[in-house]
Structures are given as structure tokens and as C-alpha cells.
Amino acid sequence: MIIQNAFLHLSNLLDAAELGQIGKLSEQAKYQDGKITATGAAREVKDNLQLNEHEQAYMSIQQVLLNALNRSALFRNALFPQNVHPFLISKYDKGMSYGWHVDSPVMGNMMRTDIAMTVFLNDPAEYEGGELELQTAPGSIKFKLAKGDAICYPCQHLHRVNEVTSGQRHVAVTWIQSLVRSPEQRGILFGLQQVAETLHQQNIATEEVGVLQQHYSNLLRMWAY
Numbered sequence: 001m002i003i004q005n006a007f008l009h010l011s012n013l014l015d016a017a018e019l020g021q022i023g024k025l026s027e028q029a030k031y032q033d034g035k036i037t038a039t040g041a042a043r044e045v046k047d048n049l050q051l052n053e054h055e056q057a058y059m060s061i062q063q064v065l066l067n068a069l070n071r072s073a074l075f076r077n078a079l080f081p082q083n084v085h086p087f088l089i090s091k092y093d094k095g096m097s098y099g100w101h102v103d104s105p106v107m108g109n110m111m112r113t114d115i116a117m118t119v120f121l122n123d124p125a126e127y128e129g130g131e132l133e134l135q136t137a138p139g140s141i142k143f144k145l146a147k148g149d150a151i152c153y154p155c156q157h158l159h160r161v162n163e164v165t166s167g168q169r170h171v172a173v174t175w176i177q178s179l180v181r182s183p184e185q186r187g188i189l190f191g192l193q194q195v196a197e198t199l200h201q202q203n204i205a206t207e208e209v210g211v212l213q214q215h216y217s218n219l220l221r222m223w224a225y
């Protein structure tokens with residue numbers, strides 16, 4: 001099936017062993033007020049807990065998450081990641097939420113934030129509420145994914161995390177600068193790439209397949225910066 005959606009769902013981004021490792025590492029670690037890393041208006045509406053970046057566990061968790069991203073062909077082919085911000089590891093206890101906001105357009109060492117990503121680190125049955133909600137032209141969309149899954153969405157959208165009304169929500173959040181800035185252009189390239197990949201799997205290697213690959217390459221070269 002060809003994926004044609006600006007919201008990329010990565011199923012099982014983390015395997016059971018990785019989830020176990022992250023669970024263990026975060027258990028002993030200290031979490032602090034999430035307002036510390038929020039700027040501007042987002043600071044007023046942010047109410048969560050974040051793993052302190054000076055904690056020993058922090059770097060180990062980063063490594064597990066980056067390894068998982070590195071082996072995902074879907075992540076690479078759909079998003080053209082050029083720069084990935086260090087993950088924020090967050091918890092939302094009962095009563096916590098993150099109100100409507102947009103993320104900073106530029107973060108860290110002057111990286112542009114094109115795509116935001118939430119990795120769900122615990123089972124959705126462990127908490128009520130806590131959906132990631134995006135405002136889009138046709139209406140709002142809510143995501144509350146399985147443990148180990150991730151959602152990637154263009155940073156243009158206003159979004160919020162609904163109040164957790166029971167239990168605890170545990171996520172990792174990051175931002176990606178893409179080689180291809182526009183979501184529409186990424187969608188065209190990803191569509192063509194999936195068609196080329198399907199033809200390749202069917203052992204079809206006609207002249208037309210070569211031309212498809214040629215134009216895919218030329219479009220990517222035209223749009224990459």
C-alpha cells in the first residue's frame with residue numbers, strides 16, 4: 001500500500017528490548033518542570049515533567065532512540081532527516097497537559113524545525129486523556145498510539161496535549177530539520193519512491209523504471225537544501 005499522508009505513523013519504532021531499556025533507565029532518573037525548555041507563549045501553557053538532561057540516563061535513552069531512527073527506512077524515505085534535535089523525555093501525571101501552541105521555528109544550534117515527532121513510551125491503557133491533538137484545515141486529529149509507535153507531523157500545525165485525567169503518559173519528543181522543507185514536496189517524493197520500490201520488488205526493470213528513478217533523483221536534487 002502506498003502511504004499518502006502528511007502525518008507519518010511509525011509502527012513499532014522501538015522493539016520490546018528497547019522499550020524495556022528505556023523503562024528501566026527512566027525509572028531511576030530525576031524529572032523536572034518542563035517549563036525550563038519552553039519559550040514564549042508555549043511556556044504559559046506547558047505543564048509536564050521532563051527528564052533532566054544532566055541525568056546519566058538521559059544520554060543512554062537518546063542513544064536507544066537514535067538507533068531506532070537510524071534503522072527506519074520509512075523515517076528516512078518519507079522525511080529526509082538532515083538534523084534531529086535531542087529528544088525531550090516527558091511525563092504527564094494526572095492533571096497535566098500542554099495547551100495549544102506552535103513549536104519554535106528554530107531550535108538548538110540554529111536548526112529549523114520542519115517536522116515534530118512524538119514517540120509513545122507507555123501503553124495507552126495506562127492513562128486516560130493525554131491525546132496529542134493537531135489542528136488541521138479539515139478539523140482536529142487526535143493521536144494516542146501504541147507503546148513503541150511514533151507520529152511525525154509538519155510543524156505548521158497548532159497542537160496540544162490534552163489533560164491526563166488518570167494514570168501517567170510517558171513520551172519522547174523531538175524535531176527534525178528536513179532536506180526538503182515543504183511537506184507537499186516530501187509527499188510527492190515519498191509517493192514516487194514507494195512506486196519505484198514496489199516495481200523493484202516485482203523485479204520490473206524496464207526503461208520506464210529507469211526514467212522514473214531519473215526524475216525522482218532530479219526532483220530531490222532540485223528541492224533539497
Ligand SMILES: O=C(O)CCC(=O)C(=O)O
Binds near residue numbers: 103118159160171
Ligand atoms: O507530548 C507530545 O506529544 C507533544 C509535546 C509538544 O507539543 C512539545 O513538546 O512541544
Ligand SMILES: [Fe+2]
Binds near residue numbers: 103
Ligand atoms: Fe509542541
